[in-house]
Amino acid sequence: MDIHSALVEFKAHPGVTGIFSDLDGTLSAIARTPESASITPDVREALTMLNEKYKVVGIVSGRDSDDAKRMVELEGLLYIGSHGLEWIEEGRRHYAPQVKKYFGMAPSLYNELSDYFAKTDIRVEKKSLGAALHYRLSADKDAALALIEPVVEKMLAKYPMQVVRGRFVVELKPDVAQDKGGAIVAICQREELSKALYLGDDVTDIDAFRALRKLEETENFKAVSVAVASNEAADEVAEAADFTLAGVDEVEALLRWLAE
Ligand SMILES: [Mg+2]
CATH class of the missing domain: 3.40.50.1000 (HAD superfamily/HAD-like)
Structure with a gap:
């Protein structure tokens, strides 16, 4: 059909x-x-x-x-x-x-990620409930991911978030x-x-x-x-x-x- x-x-x-x-x-x-x-x-x-x-x-x-x-x-x-x-x-x-508590968490998550990736071509997107790491502009996508993954692991140990992966983006969103x-x-x-x-x-x-x-x-x-x-x-x-x-x-x- x-x-x-x-x-x-x-x-x-x-x-x-x-x-x-x-x-x-x-x-x-x-x-x-x-x-x-x-x-x-x-x-x-x-x-x-x-x-x-x-x-x-x-x-x-x-x-x-x-x-x-x-x-x-x-x-x-x-x-x-x-x-x-x-x-x-x-x-x-x-x-x-259970989502509202993330409004307080998202800004500090964003600030930490911004510090980690300040000198890279990875862009940190601020979201009201989390943050996203965009590596579309990275010349070497595999190298960008190799930088992203360990930082994401650190953030997961600290914030009750879950990881969502998409087209050249790794996102941390509420674990709800x-x-x-x-x-x-x-x-x-x-x-x-x-x-x-x-x-x-x-x-x-x-x-x-x-x-x-x-x-x-x-x-x-x-x-x-x-x-x-x-x-x-x-x-x-x-x-x-x-x-x-x-x-x-x-x-x-x-x-x-x-x-x-
Ligand atoms: Mg889409």
């Missing part, structure tokens, strides 16, 4: 359908730094059209939810940030249980049992959705693919998961999805077709 055939029923029943998408690498082309990433006016327009039609349109990111919202610049969408640990809904921020998948499933159940589409390009998106598939097994629910391919993405992302798209342009075309 092709992707359009798989989604015909979604288009026909938008009132019980959720459209969920990762941001970086899925709705926006990967940029040299997180701050320089942006979405195009065409993608923004497609999201606007989708939001007029479907019950839920959610952006699901590793960024802080307010950072994701700043980048997408659309009111009315659901913004799930920090890999599912906090979200903005109808203008209000919400947090998963919640991920993108758990966050989406909670929304699907609360909104009584019976169909959900999820698009993503990185390993943390696999959590969402799997959680939706599990929902399919236990409830009257239909899920479609779509991986966005790149020469950087791990093969396991495409292997875990139902379909694969070649890049952000194909994502935009699919979103437009869904919105028609």
